[in-house]
Structure formats: C-alpha cells, structure tokens
Amino acid sequence: MKVAIIAGSKSDKEIMDAAKEVLDDFGVENKTFITSAHRSPNLTKEVADIIDREFDVAIVIAGLSAALPGIFATYTQKPVLGVPVASDLMGLDALFSITQMPRGIPVATFGIGKKGAKNAALFALRILALQSSDIRKKLEDKAKEEEESLRKLNDM
Numbered sequence: 244m245k246v247a248i249i250a251g252s253k254s255d256k257e258i259m260d261a262a263k264e265v266l267d268d269f270g271v272e273n274k275t276f277i278t279s280a281h282r283s284p285n286l287t288k289e290v291a292d293i294i295d296r297e298f299d300v301a302i303v304i305a306g307l308s309a310a311l312p313g314i315f316a317t318y319t320q321k322p323v324l325g326v327p328v329a330s331d332l333m334g335l336d337a338l339f340s341i342t343q344m345p346r347g348i349p350v351a352t353f354g355i356g357k358k359g360a361k362n363a364a365l366f367a368l369r370i371l372a373l374q375s376s377d378i379r380k381k382l383e384d385k386a387k388e389e390e391e392s393l394r395k396l397n398d399m
C-alpha cells in the first residue's frame with residue numbers, strides 16, 4: 244500500500260514533510276513529487292498517471308489559487324486529499340479553492356498548513372486501514388497512547 248504526497252512547489256516542502264513524518268512513523272510506503280498544474284502541465288499528467296497506476300491515495304498540497312488537487316482528482320479516481328498552504332491571504336485563498344470543486348470532482352479538504360497535512364496523512368491511513376488490520380491496530384494503539392498521556396497530565 245502506497246501513499247503519494249504531491250506539492251505545487253518546493254517552497255511547500257515543510258508541509259510535505261509534516262505529512263511524510265506521519266506516514267513514515269506508521270511504516271507506510273510513500274513517495275513525494277513536486278509538480279505544478281500551471282507551470283508543468285505535462286509533468287503533472289505524467290505524475291497523475293503514475294498515481295493512478297501505483298498508489299492508493301494522493302495527498303496534494305498547494306497554495307494560492309491551488310488548482311493542483313482538483314487537477315489530480317480529474318486525472319485519477321484514487322482518493323485525493325487536499326491541503327491548503329498559508330499565504331498573504333492566510334491560506335484562505337487555497338482553502339476555498341480546494342474545497343469549492345465543481346460537481347463530479349471530489350477533493351477531501353483539510354486544514355491549512357502542517358496540522359492539515361498531518362491530518363491528511365492520518366486520513367490516508369484510515370483509508371488504508373479499511374484493507375489492512377495492521378494499520379488499523381496501529382491507529383487504535385496511537386489513539387490509546389494519546390488518551391494515556393492526557394490521563395497522566397490529570398493524574399487519573
């Protein structure tokens with residue numbers, strides 16, 4: 244099972260790394276790609292074809308007008324999880340752009356920046372967990388750990 248992490252620019256690297264960290268932590272195979280729907284349309288189509296053939300889920304990170312997640316959802320039927328990047332407009336531009344897709348082109352939209360990227364990676368794991376009891380168990384263990392750490396804080 245494989246997850247692709249795609250970003251529109253190398254300037255999005257920090258956000259990509261946030262998603263990658265979660266997947267690496269769970270031992271899930273992943274690969275990063277950088278391509279822009281606007282600046283490298285042919286490369287974008289090639290990457291989309293690779294995702295369509297070889298990957299289960301795509302996390303697509305983009306700022307500004309953020310066409311990229313929608314373009315991927317056009318080229319592949321694999322689930323696309325969109326992550327907006329903060330900008331001079333605080334990332335609201337990308338958030339609205341990614342969430343307001345035309346009918347027929349579904350993109351699951353996450354929060355802006357690193358926290359959104361981490362949740363997108365966790366969501367990708369939940370999708371994979373539908374087919375993998377090993378990943379499901381790891382997600383359950385992680386949730387238990389979270390609760391335990393809060394219990395300790397409260398001495399309960």
Ligand code: C2R
Nearest residue numbers: 251252254279280281305306309310311
């Ligand atoms: P630069 O720093 O390279 O100028 O990019 C990128 O995701 C990045 O956040 C600034 C921002 O532009 C975004 N970008 C897109 C697309 N290409 C680049 N949203 C696209 O095709 O959707």
